[in-house]
Amino acid sequence: MNRHYASPKGYAAYPRGDSTFSLSPNKFQPRSQPALRRRRQLFQRLILLGGISLLLVIFIFPSWRAAILPTLSLGLFHGTEDLQLQTVRYYDLSEVEGTEKGWERGERVLMLTPLRDASSHLPMFFSHLRNLTYPHNLIDLAFLVSDSRDDTLNMLSRMLTEVQNNSDPTMAFGEISVIQKDFGQKVQQDVESRHGFEAQASRRKLMAQARNWLLSATLRPTHSWVYWRDADVETAPFTIIEDLMRHNKDVTVPNVWRPLPDWLGGEQPYDLNSWQESETALALADTLDEDAVIVEGYAEYATWRPHLAYLRDPYGDPDMEMELDGIGGVSILAKARVFRAGVHFPAFSFEKHAETEGFGKMAKRMKFSVIGLPHYTIWHLYEPSVDDLRHMEEMEMERQAREQEERERELAEQKEASQFKFGNTHKLNDEFKGSDKGPAAQPVKEAGKGSSFQ
Amino acid sequence: MAVARSMRRASPISLMLAALLAFGFICFMLSPSAPSASASAVTSHQRQQDAADHPLSPPTKPFLKSQPVRSDGYMAAPPVVHYNLNNLTSTSTAIANGERILILTPLARFYQGYWDNLEKLSYPHELISLGFISPKTKDGNAAVAALEKAISKTQSGPIDDRFASISILRQDFEPPLTSQDEKVRHKLSAQKERRESMSRARNSLLFTTLGPSTSWVLWLDGDIVETPASLIQDLTSHAEPVIVPNCFQRYYDSSSKKSAVRPYDYNSWIDSEQAQELAANMGPDDILLEGYEELPTYRTLMAYLPDFQALDPQRMVALDGVGGTALMVKADVHRDGAMFPAFPFYHLVETEGFARMAKRLGYAVFGLPDYFIYHYNE
Numbered sequence: 001m002n003r004h005y006a007s008p009k010g011y012a013a014y015p016r017g018d019s020t021f022s023l024s025p026n027k028f029q030p031r032s033q034p035a036l037r038r039r040r041q042l043f044q045r046l047i048l049l050g051g052i053s054l055l056l057v058i059f060i061f062p063s064w065r066a067a068i069l070p071t072l073s074l075g076l077f078h079g080t081e082d083l084q085l086q087t088v089r090y091y092d093l094s095e096v097e098g099t100e101k102g103w104e105r106g107e108r109v110l111m112l113t114p115l116r117d118a119s120s121h122l123p124m125f126f127s128h129l130r131n132l133t134y135p136h137n138l139i140d141l142a143f144l145v146s147d148s149r150d151d152t153l154n155m156l157s158r159m160l161t162e163v164q165n166n167s168d169p170t171m172a173f174g175e176i177s178v179i180q181k182d183f184g185q186k187v188q189q190d191v192e193s194r195h196g197f198e199a200q201a202s203r204r205k206l207m208a209q210a211r212n213w214l215l216s217a218t219l220r221p222t223h224s225w226v227y228w229r230d231a232d233v234e235t236a237p238f239t240i241i242e243d244l245m246r247h248n249k250d251v252t253v254p255n256v257w258r259p260l261p262d263w264l265g266g267e268q269p270y271d272l273n274s275w276q277e278s279e280t281a282l283a284l285a286d287t288l289d290e291d292a293v294i295v296e297g298y299a300e301y302a303t304w305r306p307h308l309a310y311l312r313d314p315y316g317d318p319d320m321e322m323e324l325d326g327i328g329g330v331s332i333l334a335k336a337r338v339f340r341a342g343v344h345f346p347a348f349s350f351e352k353h354a355e356t357e358g359f360g361k362m363a364k365r366m367k368f369s370v371i372g373l374p375h376y377t378i379w380h381l382y383e384p385s386v387d388d389l390r391h392m393e394e395m396e397m398e399r400q401a402r403e404q405e406e407r408e409r410e411l412a413e414q415k416e417a418s419q420f421k422f423g424n425t426h427k428l429n430d431e432f433k434g435s436d437k438g439p440a441a442q443p444v445k446e447a448g449k450g451s452s453f454q
Numbered sequence: 455m456a457v458a459r460s461m462r463r464a465s466p467i468s469l470m471l472a473a474l475l476a477f478g479f480i481c482f483m484l485s486p487s488a489p490s491a492s493a494s495a496v497t498s499h500q501r502q503q504d505a506a507d508h509p510l511s512p513p514t515k516p517f518l519k520s521q522p523v524r525s526d527g528y529m530a531a532p533p534v535v536h537y538n539l540n541n542l543t544s545t546s547t548a549i550a551n552g553e554r555i556l557i558l559t560p561l562a563r564f565y566q567g568y569w570d571n572l573e574k575l576s577y578p579h580e581l582i583s584l585g586f587i588s589p590k591t592k593d594g595n596a597a598v599a600a601l602e603k604a605i606s607k608t609q610s611g612p613i614d615d616r617f618a619s620i621s622i623l624r625q626d627f628e629p630p631l632t633s634q635d636e637k638v639r640h641k642l643s644a645q646k647e648r649r650e651s652m653s654r655a656r657n658s659l660l661f662t663t664l665g666p667s668t669s670w671v672l673w674l675d676g677d678i679v680e681t682p683a684s685l686i687q688d689l690t691s692h693a694e695p696v697i698v699p700n701c702f703q704r705y706y707d708s709s710s711k712k713s714a715v716r717p718y719d720y721n722s723w724i725d726s727e728q729a730q731e732l733a734a735n736m737g738p739d740d741i742l743l744e745g746y747e748e749l750p751t752y753r754t755l756m757a758y759l760p761d762f763q764a765l766d767p768q769r770m771v772a773l774d775g776v777g778g779t780a781l782m783v784k785a786d787v788h789r790d791g792a793m794f795p796a797f798p799f800y801h802l803v804e805t806e807g808f809a810r811m812a813k814r815l816g817y818a819v820f821g822l823p824d825y826f827i828y829h830y831n832e
Contacts, residue, residue: 042469049473057480085505085516086647087609087616093625093658140510164531169524172531175510179666181539187806215535217666221513223621284612342657342793348814365797 024163098224098335100248103134105187107224108174109241110336113231114144114210119152121231121381126159128233130171134241140175142218146210147182177218183210201293201354208345208355211329219339226339228332234259236331236378243376244333247319250368251334252448253327255312261396264388270380272296273328273357276374280304285352293354296326308372316375324372325364326357331378338368394401497580498613504580508532512665514556514583537666544669544784546693553669553685554581554618555784559676560655564600565830567679573608577686579617585663587623597676598622598638600660621663627651646741651806653796656778656804660788671788673781673805680704680828681780689782692770695817696767696787696809698722699825701779702754717757718829720745721777721806722821724754733801742801744775754795759823767825776819778805780827783812790815813821 099105142149145153156178164172227241237243244252257272273296281303294301308322343366346358353361396438506515510532522530543551586601588594609616670690689697696803703720729751733742743749792815794806802810809819
């Protein structure tokens with residue numbers, strides 16, 4: 001019973017010899033070479049054809065892609081590769097409360113700008129944007145373009161794309177959203193009608209609505225700060241976000257002035273919406289009906305409130321703070337948690353105020369700190385009103401008349417002088433000319449004044 | 455061998471025929487004869503189209519996992535994204551218009567019944583985004599852990615059942631929403647604090663997740679365990695700015711020995727003169743609450759309005775205050791600024807204050823007394 005004694009008679013794994021059903025590999029006949037080659041060619045052609053037809057299908061019907069890919073892979077990768085989409089996001093809001101040194105902690109800032117027929121301001125606005133010292137990748141930009149009849153939208157997208165594709169990667173900003181929404185504003189946006197008392201209440205309610213739409217569509221759980229900035233700011237420090245952030249208050253606004261031609265006093269407080277509440281105003285509010293809106297800066301409502309704008313001292317400490325109740329919207333830095341708590345720009349009469357003033361009121365109501373910096377000033381663009389333009393024209397004519405007069409006097413003097421000596425007269429002439437040029441060059445000089453503040 | 459021989463003789467014509475056959479075969483494989491496969495193909499295509507390119511994008515959108523890189527090796531900057539909100543609609547034909555809906559839930563505790571009910575909603579899931587907010591407490595951690603488990607199961611399941619996107623938010627609340635005990639929770643003295651804290655939670659959730667493409671916001675509490683599957687279609691079909699169904703609770707009636715229903719949410723009401731008088735005599739920081747003996751308001755409560763003899767789920771009544779257990783709001787109402795006041799607003803807070811603010815903004819508020827949803831029974 002020796003199992004290992006396998007082939008004494010020449011037994012092998014294959015039956016050999018006279019077996020009819022021989023499977024012996026010895027009898028295998030190799031196929032001729034040309035045939036094999038031809039078949040390989042055929043297979044190649046078939047595969048090629050199949051591949052091309054498949055590609056065609058994929059290209060002709062893009063919607064089939066999602067169907068074809070899993071079919072080809074026999075559903076093996078179904079769970080993982082099908083969509084390549086991240087659908088679940090997790091955020092911890094206690095990590096984005098906002099601190100005084102946000103740029104060191106990588107806190108994201110949402111910068112919001114409502115735009116309307118603003119194409120003329122955009123180049124200036126973008127130069128401010130490029131110069132911001134806060135890390136650009138931490139700033140998310142959002143714009144609301146509403147009821148614009150000019151080229152604001154196209155110009156904006158072109159300039160934004162340019163910024164994002166800048167060869168210097170530190171210039172590019174974070175998320176950029178351009179929101180289009182028309183509110184059907186009937187009120188004209190030019191300076192005259194914009195500041196008319198009658199139009200104020202309804203105009204400000206519409207502005208509030210626009211601000212709320214912009215904010216609610218773009219505020220993300222990643223934001224620690226929200227910075228509202230109007231496009232028509234002419235001069236502001238590049239470090240403005242950090243400067244306002246350092247105060248570590250819930251809502252912070254700078255003082256807003258505007259440069260004026262010398263004949264109008266050289267400069268002027270611009271934003272009168274930043275104020276402290278007064279007894280007079282509270283008493284006035286009680287007498288008004290539910291939908292009335294108190295607007296500052298008009299004789300119709302004498303409120304006797306202390307205004308941030310009037311408290312400015314050009315040589316004062318820029319870090320000085322002042323508690324406020326109503327604020328203006330030219331430049332607001334607020335912690336995102338203020339907006340998360342529900343504070344918004346009331347598009348209805350909230351404690352007799354709307355928009356940014358109502359925002360200040362509501363923030364106070366929810367016990368957030370609201371401050372203004374009386375000696376830290378940014379400069380709003382000066383747009384001459386119709387009256388100003390007329391006045392400027394008159395001034396120009398007066399100036400020309402005066403110059404004419406002076407020239408005549410000079411001639412007379414020259415005649416007189418020639419009777420004595422030559423030396424001194426030329427010097428005198430030069431001095432006269434210098435002071436004449438002053439008023440003509442005024443607006444430019446004013447702009448320079450603003451920037452010297454930095 | 456026979457096959458090989460025939461192929462050896464293959465002419466270009468037969469090759470063409472073979473290719474055609476293969477093509478036809480593929481067409482057949484992918485044709486709409488298999489409804490489930492093609493439906494998910496369509497929705498996954500739509501999902502791809504809807505997705506944002508960059509992680510910095512509205513949380514109501516999913517985003518592509520792979521990110522482009524610049525030629526110089528830096529990550530590409532986020533793109534400039536345009537949103538035209540003029541084209542955003544919220545109409546009675548929500549599905550046909552592809553209107554996106556955001557379901558928001560303040561989550562104190564996770565109930566499997568809530569999630570199962572959510573999964574059963576028949577509105578196209580690729581149009582539904584979810585948002586949750588949960589306190590950073592022990593209970594909150596447990597709730598979020600359970601929620602994440604349920605989410606990972608659904609989001610890796612059949613494509614058609616997956617939701618478009620889900621955001622989970624955590625926040626510290628002052629004062630913390632710790633005691634969720636039924637008795638403590640409903641004590642009058644604790645109510646004001648609790649509801650102001652709840653308002654902050656709702657506002658945080660709303661204003662960080664409301665995206666530029668959301669048409670409707672559905673507030674759905676985490677303890678709502680039963681609604682009709684067509685809840686979203688039914689509530690949007692009225693196309694009203696704010697609409698609220700009637701929230702009831704199932705219980706076992708030990709006297710009649712069978713299960714029955716009873717009203718649960720008393721915050722949906724029509725105002726009364728008595729309540730307005732009460733409010734007029736209150737201090738500026740006092741609030742009016744419903745369902746407490748100390749404050750007899752004599753308001754008409756929607757909870758008592760259903761006519762069980764002749765139920766008409768379409769019947770609408772105009773309301774002055776709403777509850778938040780289930781609340782359908784046009785996103786525009788929130789965008790205009792209507793939020794949940796965390797301070798006494800006309801002596802009202804939270805959802806009741808929200809109704810008041812919506813009315814101040816010129817929107818109408820309605821309730822459906824004969825349309826029921828059911829609260830979990832503790």
